[in-house]
Amino acid sequence: xxxxxxxxxxxxxxxxxxxxxxxxxxxxxxxxxxxxxxxxxxxxxxxxxxxxxxxxxxxxxxxxxxxxxxxxxxxxxxxxxxxxxxxxxxxxxxxxxxxxxxxxxxxxxxxxxxxxxxxxxxxxxxxxxxxxxxxxxxxxxxxxxxxxxxxxxxxxxxxxxxxxxxxxxxxxxxxxxxxxxxxxxxxxxxxxxxxxxxxxxxxxxxxxxxxxxxxxxxxxxxxxxxxxxxxxxxxxxxxxxxxxxxxxxxxxxxxxxxxxxxxxxxxxxxxxxxxxxxxxxxxxxxxxxxxxxxxxxxxxxxxxxxxxxxxxxxxxxxxxxxxxxxxxxxxxxxxxxxxxxxxxxxxxxxxxxxxxxxxxxxxxxxxxxxxxxxxxxxxxxxxxxxxxxxxxxxxxxxxxxxxxxxxxxxxxxxxxxxxxxxxxxxxxxxxxxxxxxxxxxxxxxxxxxxxxxxxxxxxxxxxxxxxxxxxxxxxxxxxxxxxxxxxxxxxxxxxxxxxxxxxxxxxxxxxxxxxxxxxxxxxxxxxxxxxxxxxxxx
Ligand code: HEM
Numbered sequence: 001x002x003x004x005x006x007x008x009x010x011x012x013x014x015x016x017x018x019x020x021x022x023x024x025x026x027x028x029x030x031x032x033x034x035x036x037x038x039x040x041x042x043x044x045x046x047x048x049x050x051x052x053x054x055x056x057x058x059x060x061x062x063x064x065x066x067x068x069x070x071x072x073x074x075x076x077x078x079x080x081x082x083x084x085x086x087x088x089x090x091x092x093x094x095x096x097x098x099x100x101x102x103x104x105x106x107x108x109x110x111x112x113x114x115x116x117x118x119x120x121x122x123x124x125x126x127x128x129x130x131x132x133x134x135x136x137x138x139x140x141x142x143x144x145x146x147x148x149x150x151x152x153x154x155x156x157x158x159x160x161x162x163x164x165x166x167x168x169x170x171x172x173x174x175x176x177x178x179x180x181x182x183x184x185x186x187x188x189x190x191x192x193x194x195x196x197x198x199x200x201x202x203x204x205x206x207x208x209x210x211x212x213x214x215x216x217x218x219x220x221x222x223x224x225x226x227x228x229x230x231x232x233x234x235x236x237x238x239x240x241x242x243x244x245x246x247x248x249x250x251x252x253x254x255x256x257x258x259x260x261x262x263x264x265x266x267x268x269x270x271x272x273x274x275x276x277x278x279x280x281x282x283x284x285x286x287x288x289x290x291x292x293x294x295x296x297x298x299x300x301x302x303x304x305x306x307x308x309x310x311x312x313x314x315x316x317x318x319x320x321x322x323x324x325x326x327x328x329x330x331x332x333x334x335x336x337x338x339x340x341x342x343x344x345x346x347x348x349x350x351x352x353x354x355x356x357x358x359x360x361x362x363x364x365x366x367x368x369x370x371x372x373x374x375x376x377x378x379x380x381x382x383x384x385x386x387x388x389x390x391x392x393x394x395x396x397x398x399x400x401x402x403x404x405x406x407x408x409x410x411x412x413x414x415x416x417x418x419x420x421x422x423x424x425x426x427x428x429x430x431x432x433x434x435x436x437x438x439x440x441x442x443x444x445x446x447x448x449x450x451x452x453x454x455x456x457x458x459x460x461x462x463x464x465x466x467x468x469x470x471x472x473x474x475x476x477x478x479x480x481x482x483x484x485x486x487x488x489x490x491x492x493x494x495x496x497x498x499x500x501x502x503x504x505x506x507x508x509x510x511x512x513x514x515x516x517x518x519x520x521x522x523x524x525x526x527x528x529x530x531x532x533x534x535x536x537x538x
Contacts, residue, residue, distance in 0.1 A: 103413045107420035116457030124459040125396040127413040131241045134263040135233045136270025139316040142393050156317040160294045163466040170366045176201040177478045178533035188517035195333050199326040206318045207277045208293035222322050225273040232262040274315040331388040331509030332472045338510045339434045340485045354481050363532050364477040373446045377436035380451050387454045390419040421453045482521045488514035
């Protein structure tokens with residue numbers, strides 16, 4: 001990656017422009033550090049010369065003025081067209097080139113807010129890639145270009161996942177969380193695969209479908225799609241295929257073209273993930289079973305039965321909701337476990353709070369949240385310490401822009417460097433340390449910092465953030481109430497040191513690490529957990 005830190009504006013590079021403005025009464029205006037609004041105003045609002053000429057009876061003066069105005073205008077236009085000569089932004093913005101692709105990396109929350117939120121019409125697009133279609137990623141909401149198809153997806157997802165609607169999912173979230181607790185009790189060493197089951201709660205929200213604890217057919221289809229694309233659409237494959245697109249044209253029998261075979265599998269899995277769970281709901285609807293889920297509600301409210309475009313968007317958005325929830329909730333819970341493994345004092349403090357507020361005779365529920373600020377601080381610190389998307393999901397510009405005098409080209413990939421923002425030393429001193437206290441005020445209440453940057457920016461910010469927040473909160477609070485995680489012990493009873501390793505890719509999570517998950521509820525028996533959760537053993 002050829003990274004150039006761009007220089008700040010120099011006197012000579014500033015655009016100095018003298019342009020005649022509108023009307024009979026004309027003034028000369030000079031402007032430095034051209035602002036796009038002003039520049040556009042001048043090029044597009046300068047009126048035609050004829051009305052001015054008609055007012056002016058002196059032909060020579062008219063001719064001279066016209067020639068001068070034309071020259072000025074053409075120079076102004078040239079400057080506007082040659083804006084690439086303006087300097088690229090320094091410091092908090094880095095301009096880089098990824099092979100042939102220009103990339104702008106934003107390291108500051110303030111600039112991210114200025115661009116993604118205050119100029120959202122320019123910064124809400126997503127970079128497109130020729131590999132999306134062959135790897136069944138062309139229907140992923142998070143990658144769709146800023147346009148009607150994305151708007152339709154967003155409309156479908158916004159309604160069910162808006163903050164006010166989240167309490168309707170509390171019961172399902174509690175059930176899935178309690179099932180996970182049973183799995184931890186019965187088979188603690190396989191903790192990572194139990195956490196992988198947790199996003200099953202989305203299946204019930206989206207398809208009114210309760211996956212079986214083991215070998216569930218629909219869950220297998222969803223997970224297979226994710227597993228395939230995560231491996232196939234890795235950054236290295238993406239870069240190589242984009243640089244040498246002819247590689248995609250090679251036949252599958254050609255030696256070494258594993259990506260072609262991966263593409264065939266991805267396309268099949270992409271078809272299945274859209275169609276099979278959707279048809280499950282549709283069949284139930286045609287049997288007049290009235291499933292209560294996002295797909296059925298949207299089909300009814302948007303008249304999806306009569307419109308192919310809407311039906312396709314519902315299929316796509318539904319399975320992408322599962323995909324969006326899967327990597328993120330699993331990753332965040334794994335980061336939490338890793339943090340608790342390293343910081344027994346944080347775990348003990350949170351457990352003391354939970355015991356004081358909830359006692360030992362019941363499990364946490366969502367009503368307990370306001371009384372447990374320290375647990376919320378742990379959740380925020382988990383999201384901050386190792387964000388699931390350390391570099392967000394890239395955006396792109398729809399038009400060129402000038403920000404604080406710096407030129408930002410059209411079509412450039414714009415990366416919000418979440419890692420830099422959540423590890424900003426000024427905002428989070430000793431950022432590599434896991435310290436939930438940074439979110440707690442002196443009076444014990446939570447600060448106003450909810451670490452929103454981890455959920456992305458502007459119009460493309462995560463549509464499932466309120467659900468994700470509720471899901472991870474109940475998962476970690478229930479875990480802390482019933483279990484503790486400790487370092488694993490070797491045959492001599494010595495603690496096994498953990499060296500954290502993370503998966504690679506756009507979304508990252510800790511790889512499985514050795515640990516002991518020990519029940520801390522009375523009796524530590526399946527029967528007692530049945531009493532506490534109200535569930536049958538699985
Ligand atoms: C801890 C949990 C989660 C985190 C940290 C997270 C993070 C993110 C981030 C960083 C983005 C990219 C935003 C951008 O482009 O600026 C995103 C987009 C998205 N997320 Fe999440 N997410 C979480 C949970 C969920 C859940 C539960 C769902 C499903 C209901 C979901 C569905 C989506 C979708 C559909 C998008 C694409 C939005 C768009 O491009 O318009 N996410 N998420």
